[in-house]
Amino acid sequence: MRLDYTNPESLTTIVEALVFATDEPLSALEIRSLILDEQTVKTAEAQPDIFTEPNTASGGEIEPKKKKANLLELSVIKDAVRLLNNAYEETGRVFHIIEIAGGYQFATKPDVALYVSRLYKDRSRRRLSGAALETLSIVAYKQPVSKSDIENIRGVNCDEVIKSLLEKEYYYHATVILAVDRVSEKSKGRIYVYGSVKNQGPQEVPPDESYTVSKAIIKAGGFGDFANKRKVKLTRKNGQEFTVDLKRVIEEGHTDEDLDLQPDDQIYVPQRLINM
Numbered sequence: 001m002r003l004d005y006t007n008p009e010s011l012t013t014i015v016e017a018l019v020f021a022t023d024e025p026l027s028a029l030e031i032r033s034l035i036l037d038e039q040t041v042k043t044a045e046a047q048p049d050i051f052t053e054p055n056t057a058s059g060g061e062i063e064p065k066k067k068k069a070n071l072l073e074l075s076v077i078k079d080a081v082r083l084l085n086n087a088y089e090e091t092g093r094v095f096h097i098i099e100i101a102g103g104y105q106f107a108t109k110p111d112v113a114l115y116v117s118r119l120y121k122d123r124s125r126r127r128l129s130g131a132a133l134e135t136l137s138i139v140a141y142k143q144p145v146s147k148s149d150i151e152n153i154r155g156v157n158c159d160e161v162i163k164s165l166l167e168k169e170y171y172y173h174a175t176v177i178l179a180v181d182r183v184s185e186k187s188k189g190r191i192y193v194y195g196s197v198k199n200q201g202p203q204e205v206p207p208d209e210s211y212t213v214s215k216a217i218i219k220a221g222g223f224g225d226f227a228n229k230r231k232v233k234l235t236r237k238n239g240q241e242f243t244v245d246l247k248r249v250i251e252e253g254h255t256d257e258d259l260d261l262q263p264d265d266q267i268y269v270p271q272r273l274i275n276m
Contacts, residue, residue, distance in 0.1 A: 003035070005072040008079035011035070012087075015080045025103025028077040036072060100225040135161045189263020193220045196227035196271035205263055212258040213244050216267055228270045237264040 004010040018031055032038075081104055085096050098107045108116050135158055138150050151158050191211075194200040198221025205211050213234060223229060229247040236242075248254040261267075 006076065008076050008083055011076065011080045012083050015077060016084055019097055019104050019106060022105070025101045025105045027103040028074045030103070031077050032072050032074060131161050191216060191261050191263070191265040191267065193217070193267045193269075195267075195269035196224035197269050198222050198224060205261060211261045213261065213267060214246055214249050214258050216261060217246065217269070223269065224271065226271055231270055233268040233270070234259060235266045235268070236262060
């Protein structure tokens with residue numbers, strides 16, 4: 001297939017295939033690297049303008065030959081995505097490509113959200129695999145526990161199992177606190193934020209100030225795309241569970257509903273899987 005890197009129409013088929021095949025959002029930079037068969041560069045600034053290739057000049061000496069490394073501009077890929085979405089709209093498709101978490105991913109349209117939600121509701125009732133049950137048992141019995149602890153006990157990599165359990169929120173219902181690093185002597189303890197936020201991970205509770213759910217979300221970089229701000233879940237180490245409506249707290253000024261955090265609290269921000 002001969003491609004014209006300056007023409008977005010020439011790239012629509014490949015861009016569509018890559019976004020369709022990925023399990024996670026695919027950035028324009030990653031798409032370009034895949035098309036050009038290059039190693040993925042994390043930032044556009046790290047991509048050189050030119051590279052040198054040995055070229056034998058007259059007399060047998062080697063001299064550098066300049067070539068353009070940026071054969072494909074990121075704007076062309078973005079235009080290809082726009083053309084694809086226009087085509088989906090014109091043909092009445094129930095899906096489109098959205099920009100989420102710094103990349104592109106397919107999503108259903110709001111018109112069919114009700115029916116797709118029924119599909120996910122049905123899937124959530126399916127039984128856990130043996131590996132998932134084993135992992136969940138370890139977590140429930142030994143909490144607080146880290147991912148490496150689970151893998152040491154089971155003797156296998158647990159990335160996919162843990163990911164599936166997090167998606168099903170079984171860790172949340174088991175009131176699990178993941179142990180990560182040591183807590184600073186200057187802090188009151190550690191809380192853990194995960195789910196649809198920019199930066200998941202542990203946070204130390206300041207010793208001399210009120211540390212609330214909204215402050216923890218802000219420290220985590222803010223909400224991720226399509227985060228469900230109205231159903232932020234807080235689980236305490238003793239098993240108490242709370243649901244905080246941060247949309248009311250942050251956007252409507254109901255600061256009295258912003259709960260103070262305690263050491264070992266776990267905050268989970270669910271994500272709306274359907275673009276509604």
